[in-house]
Amino acid sequence: MLAGDEAVRLVQVTAQFVGVARLAGIVARDRQTAAQLIAKKKELPGATVVTYAAGVDLALRAADSLDAEVLDLRTVWPFDREAVLESVARTSRLLVLQEAPRSSGVAGQILSLVAREGFEHLDAPPVLAAPPDTPVPFAPELEDAYLPSVESVRRALEELLAY
Secondary structure (H helix, E strand, C coil): CCCHHHHCCCCCCCHHHHHHHHHHCCCCCCHHHHHHCCCCCCCCCCEEEEECCHHHHHHHHHCCCCCEEEEECCCCCCCCHHHHHHHHHHHCCEEEECCCCCCCCCHHHHHHHHHHHCHHHCCCCCEEECCCCCCCCCCHHHHHHHCCCHHHHHHHHHHHHHC
């Protein structure tokens, strides 16, 4: 298990997300180690960023030096309902980040859960950082503009913290 400075950027490593793990600089040697790796939670009382897969590294970079807790879902179904609700109760603000279009993906389930079971903890309206409901552009430049970026997530997080 990694500790200290080595644990700054951890990504849950699975067969599907080996490339994401390499982006974050983490490579697990076996399945058991992979199952133990979770995104470093920056436990500060500002906002909760709930995300998964490639969004973890993006959220960690966007939240750098901001009061935000990054929660890696690790799995999108079933997702860790208790961890989401506990984090929202601590921070009172929620940003959900996904690469799936706004009207699909797990973000709707997370937002619905918080609206039903964690509404009393919210001090600001929840924010969804996701691509628009349009086809993914073919050109790499347009795809970069389509997907959430460090800048767009940071801007959304700053607006949420200022609310």
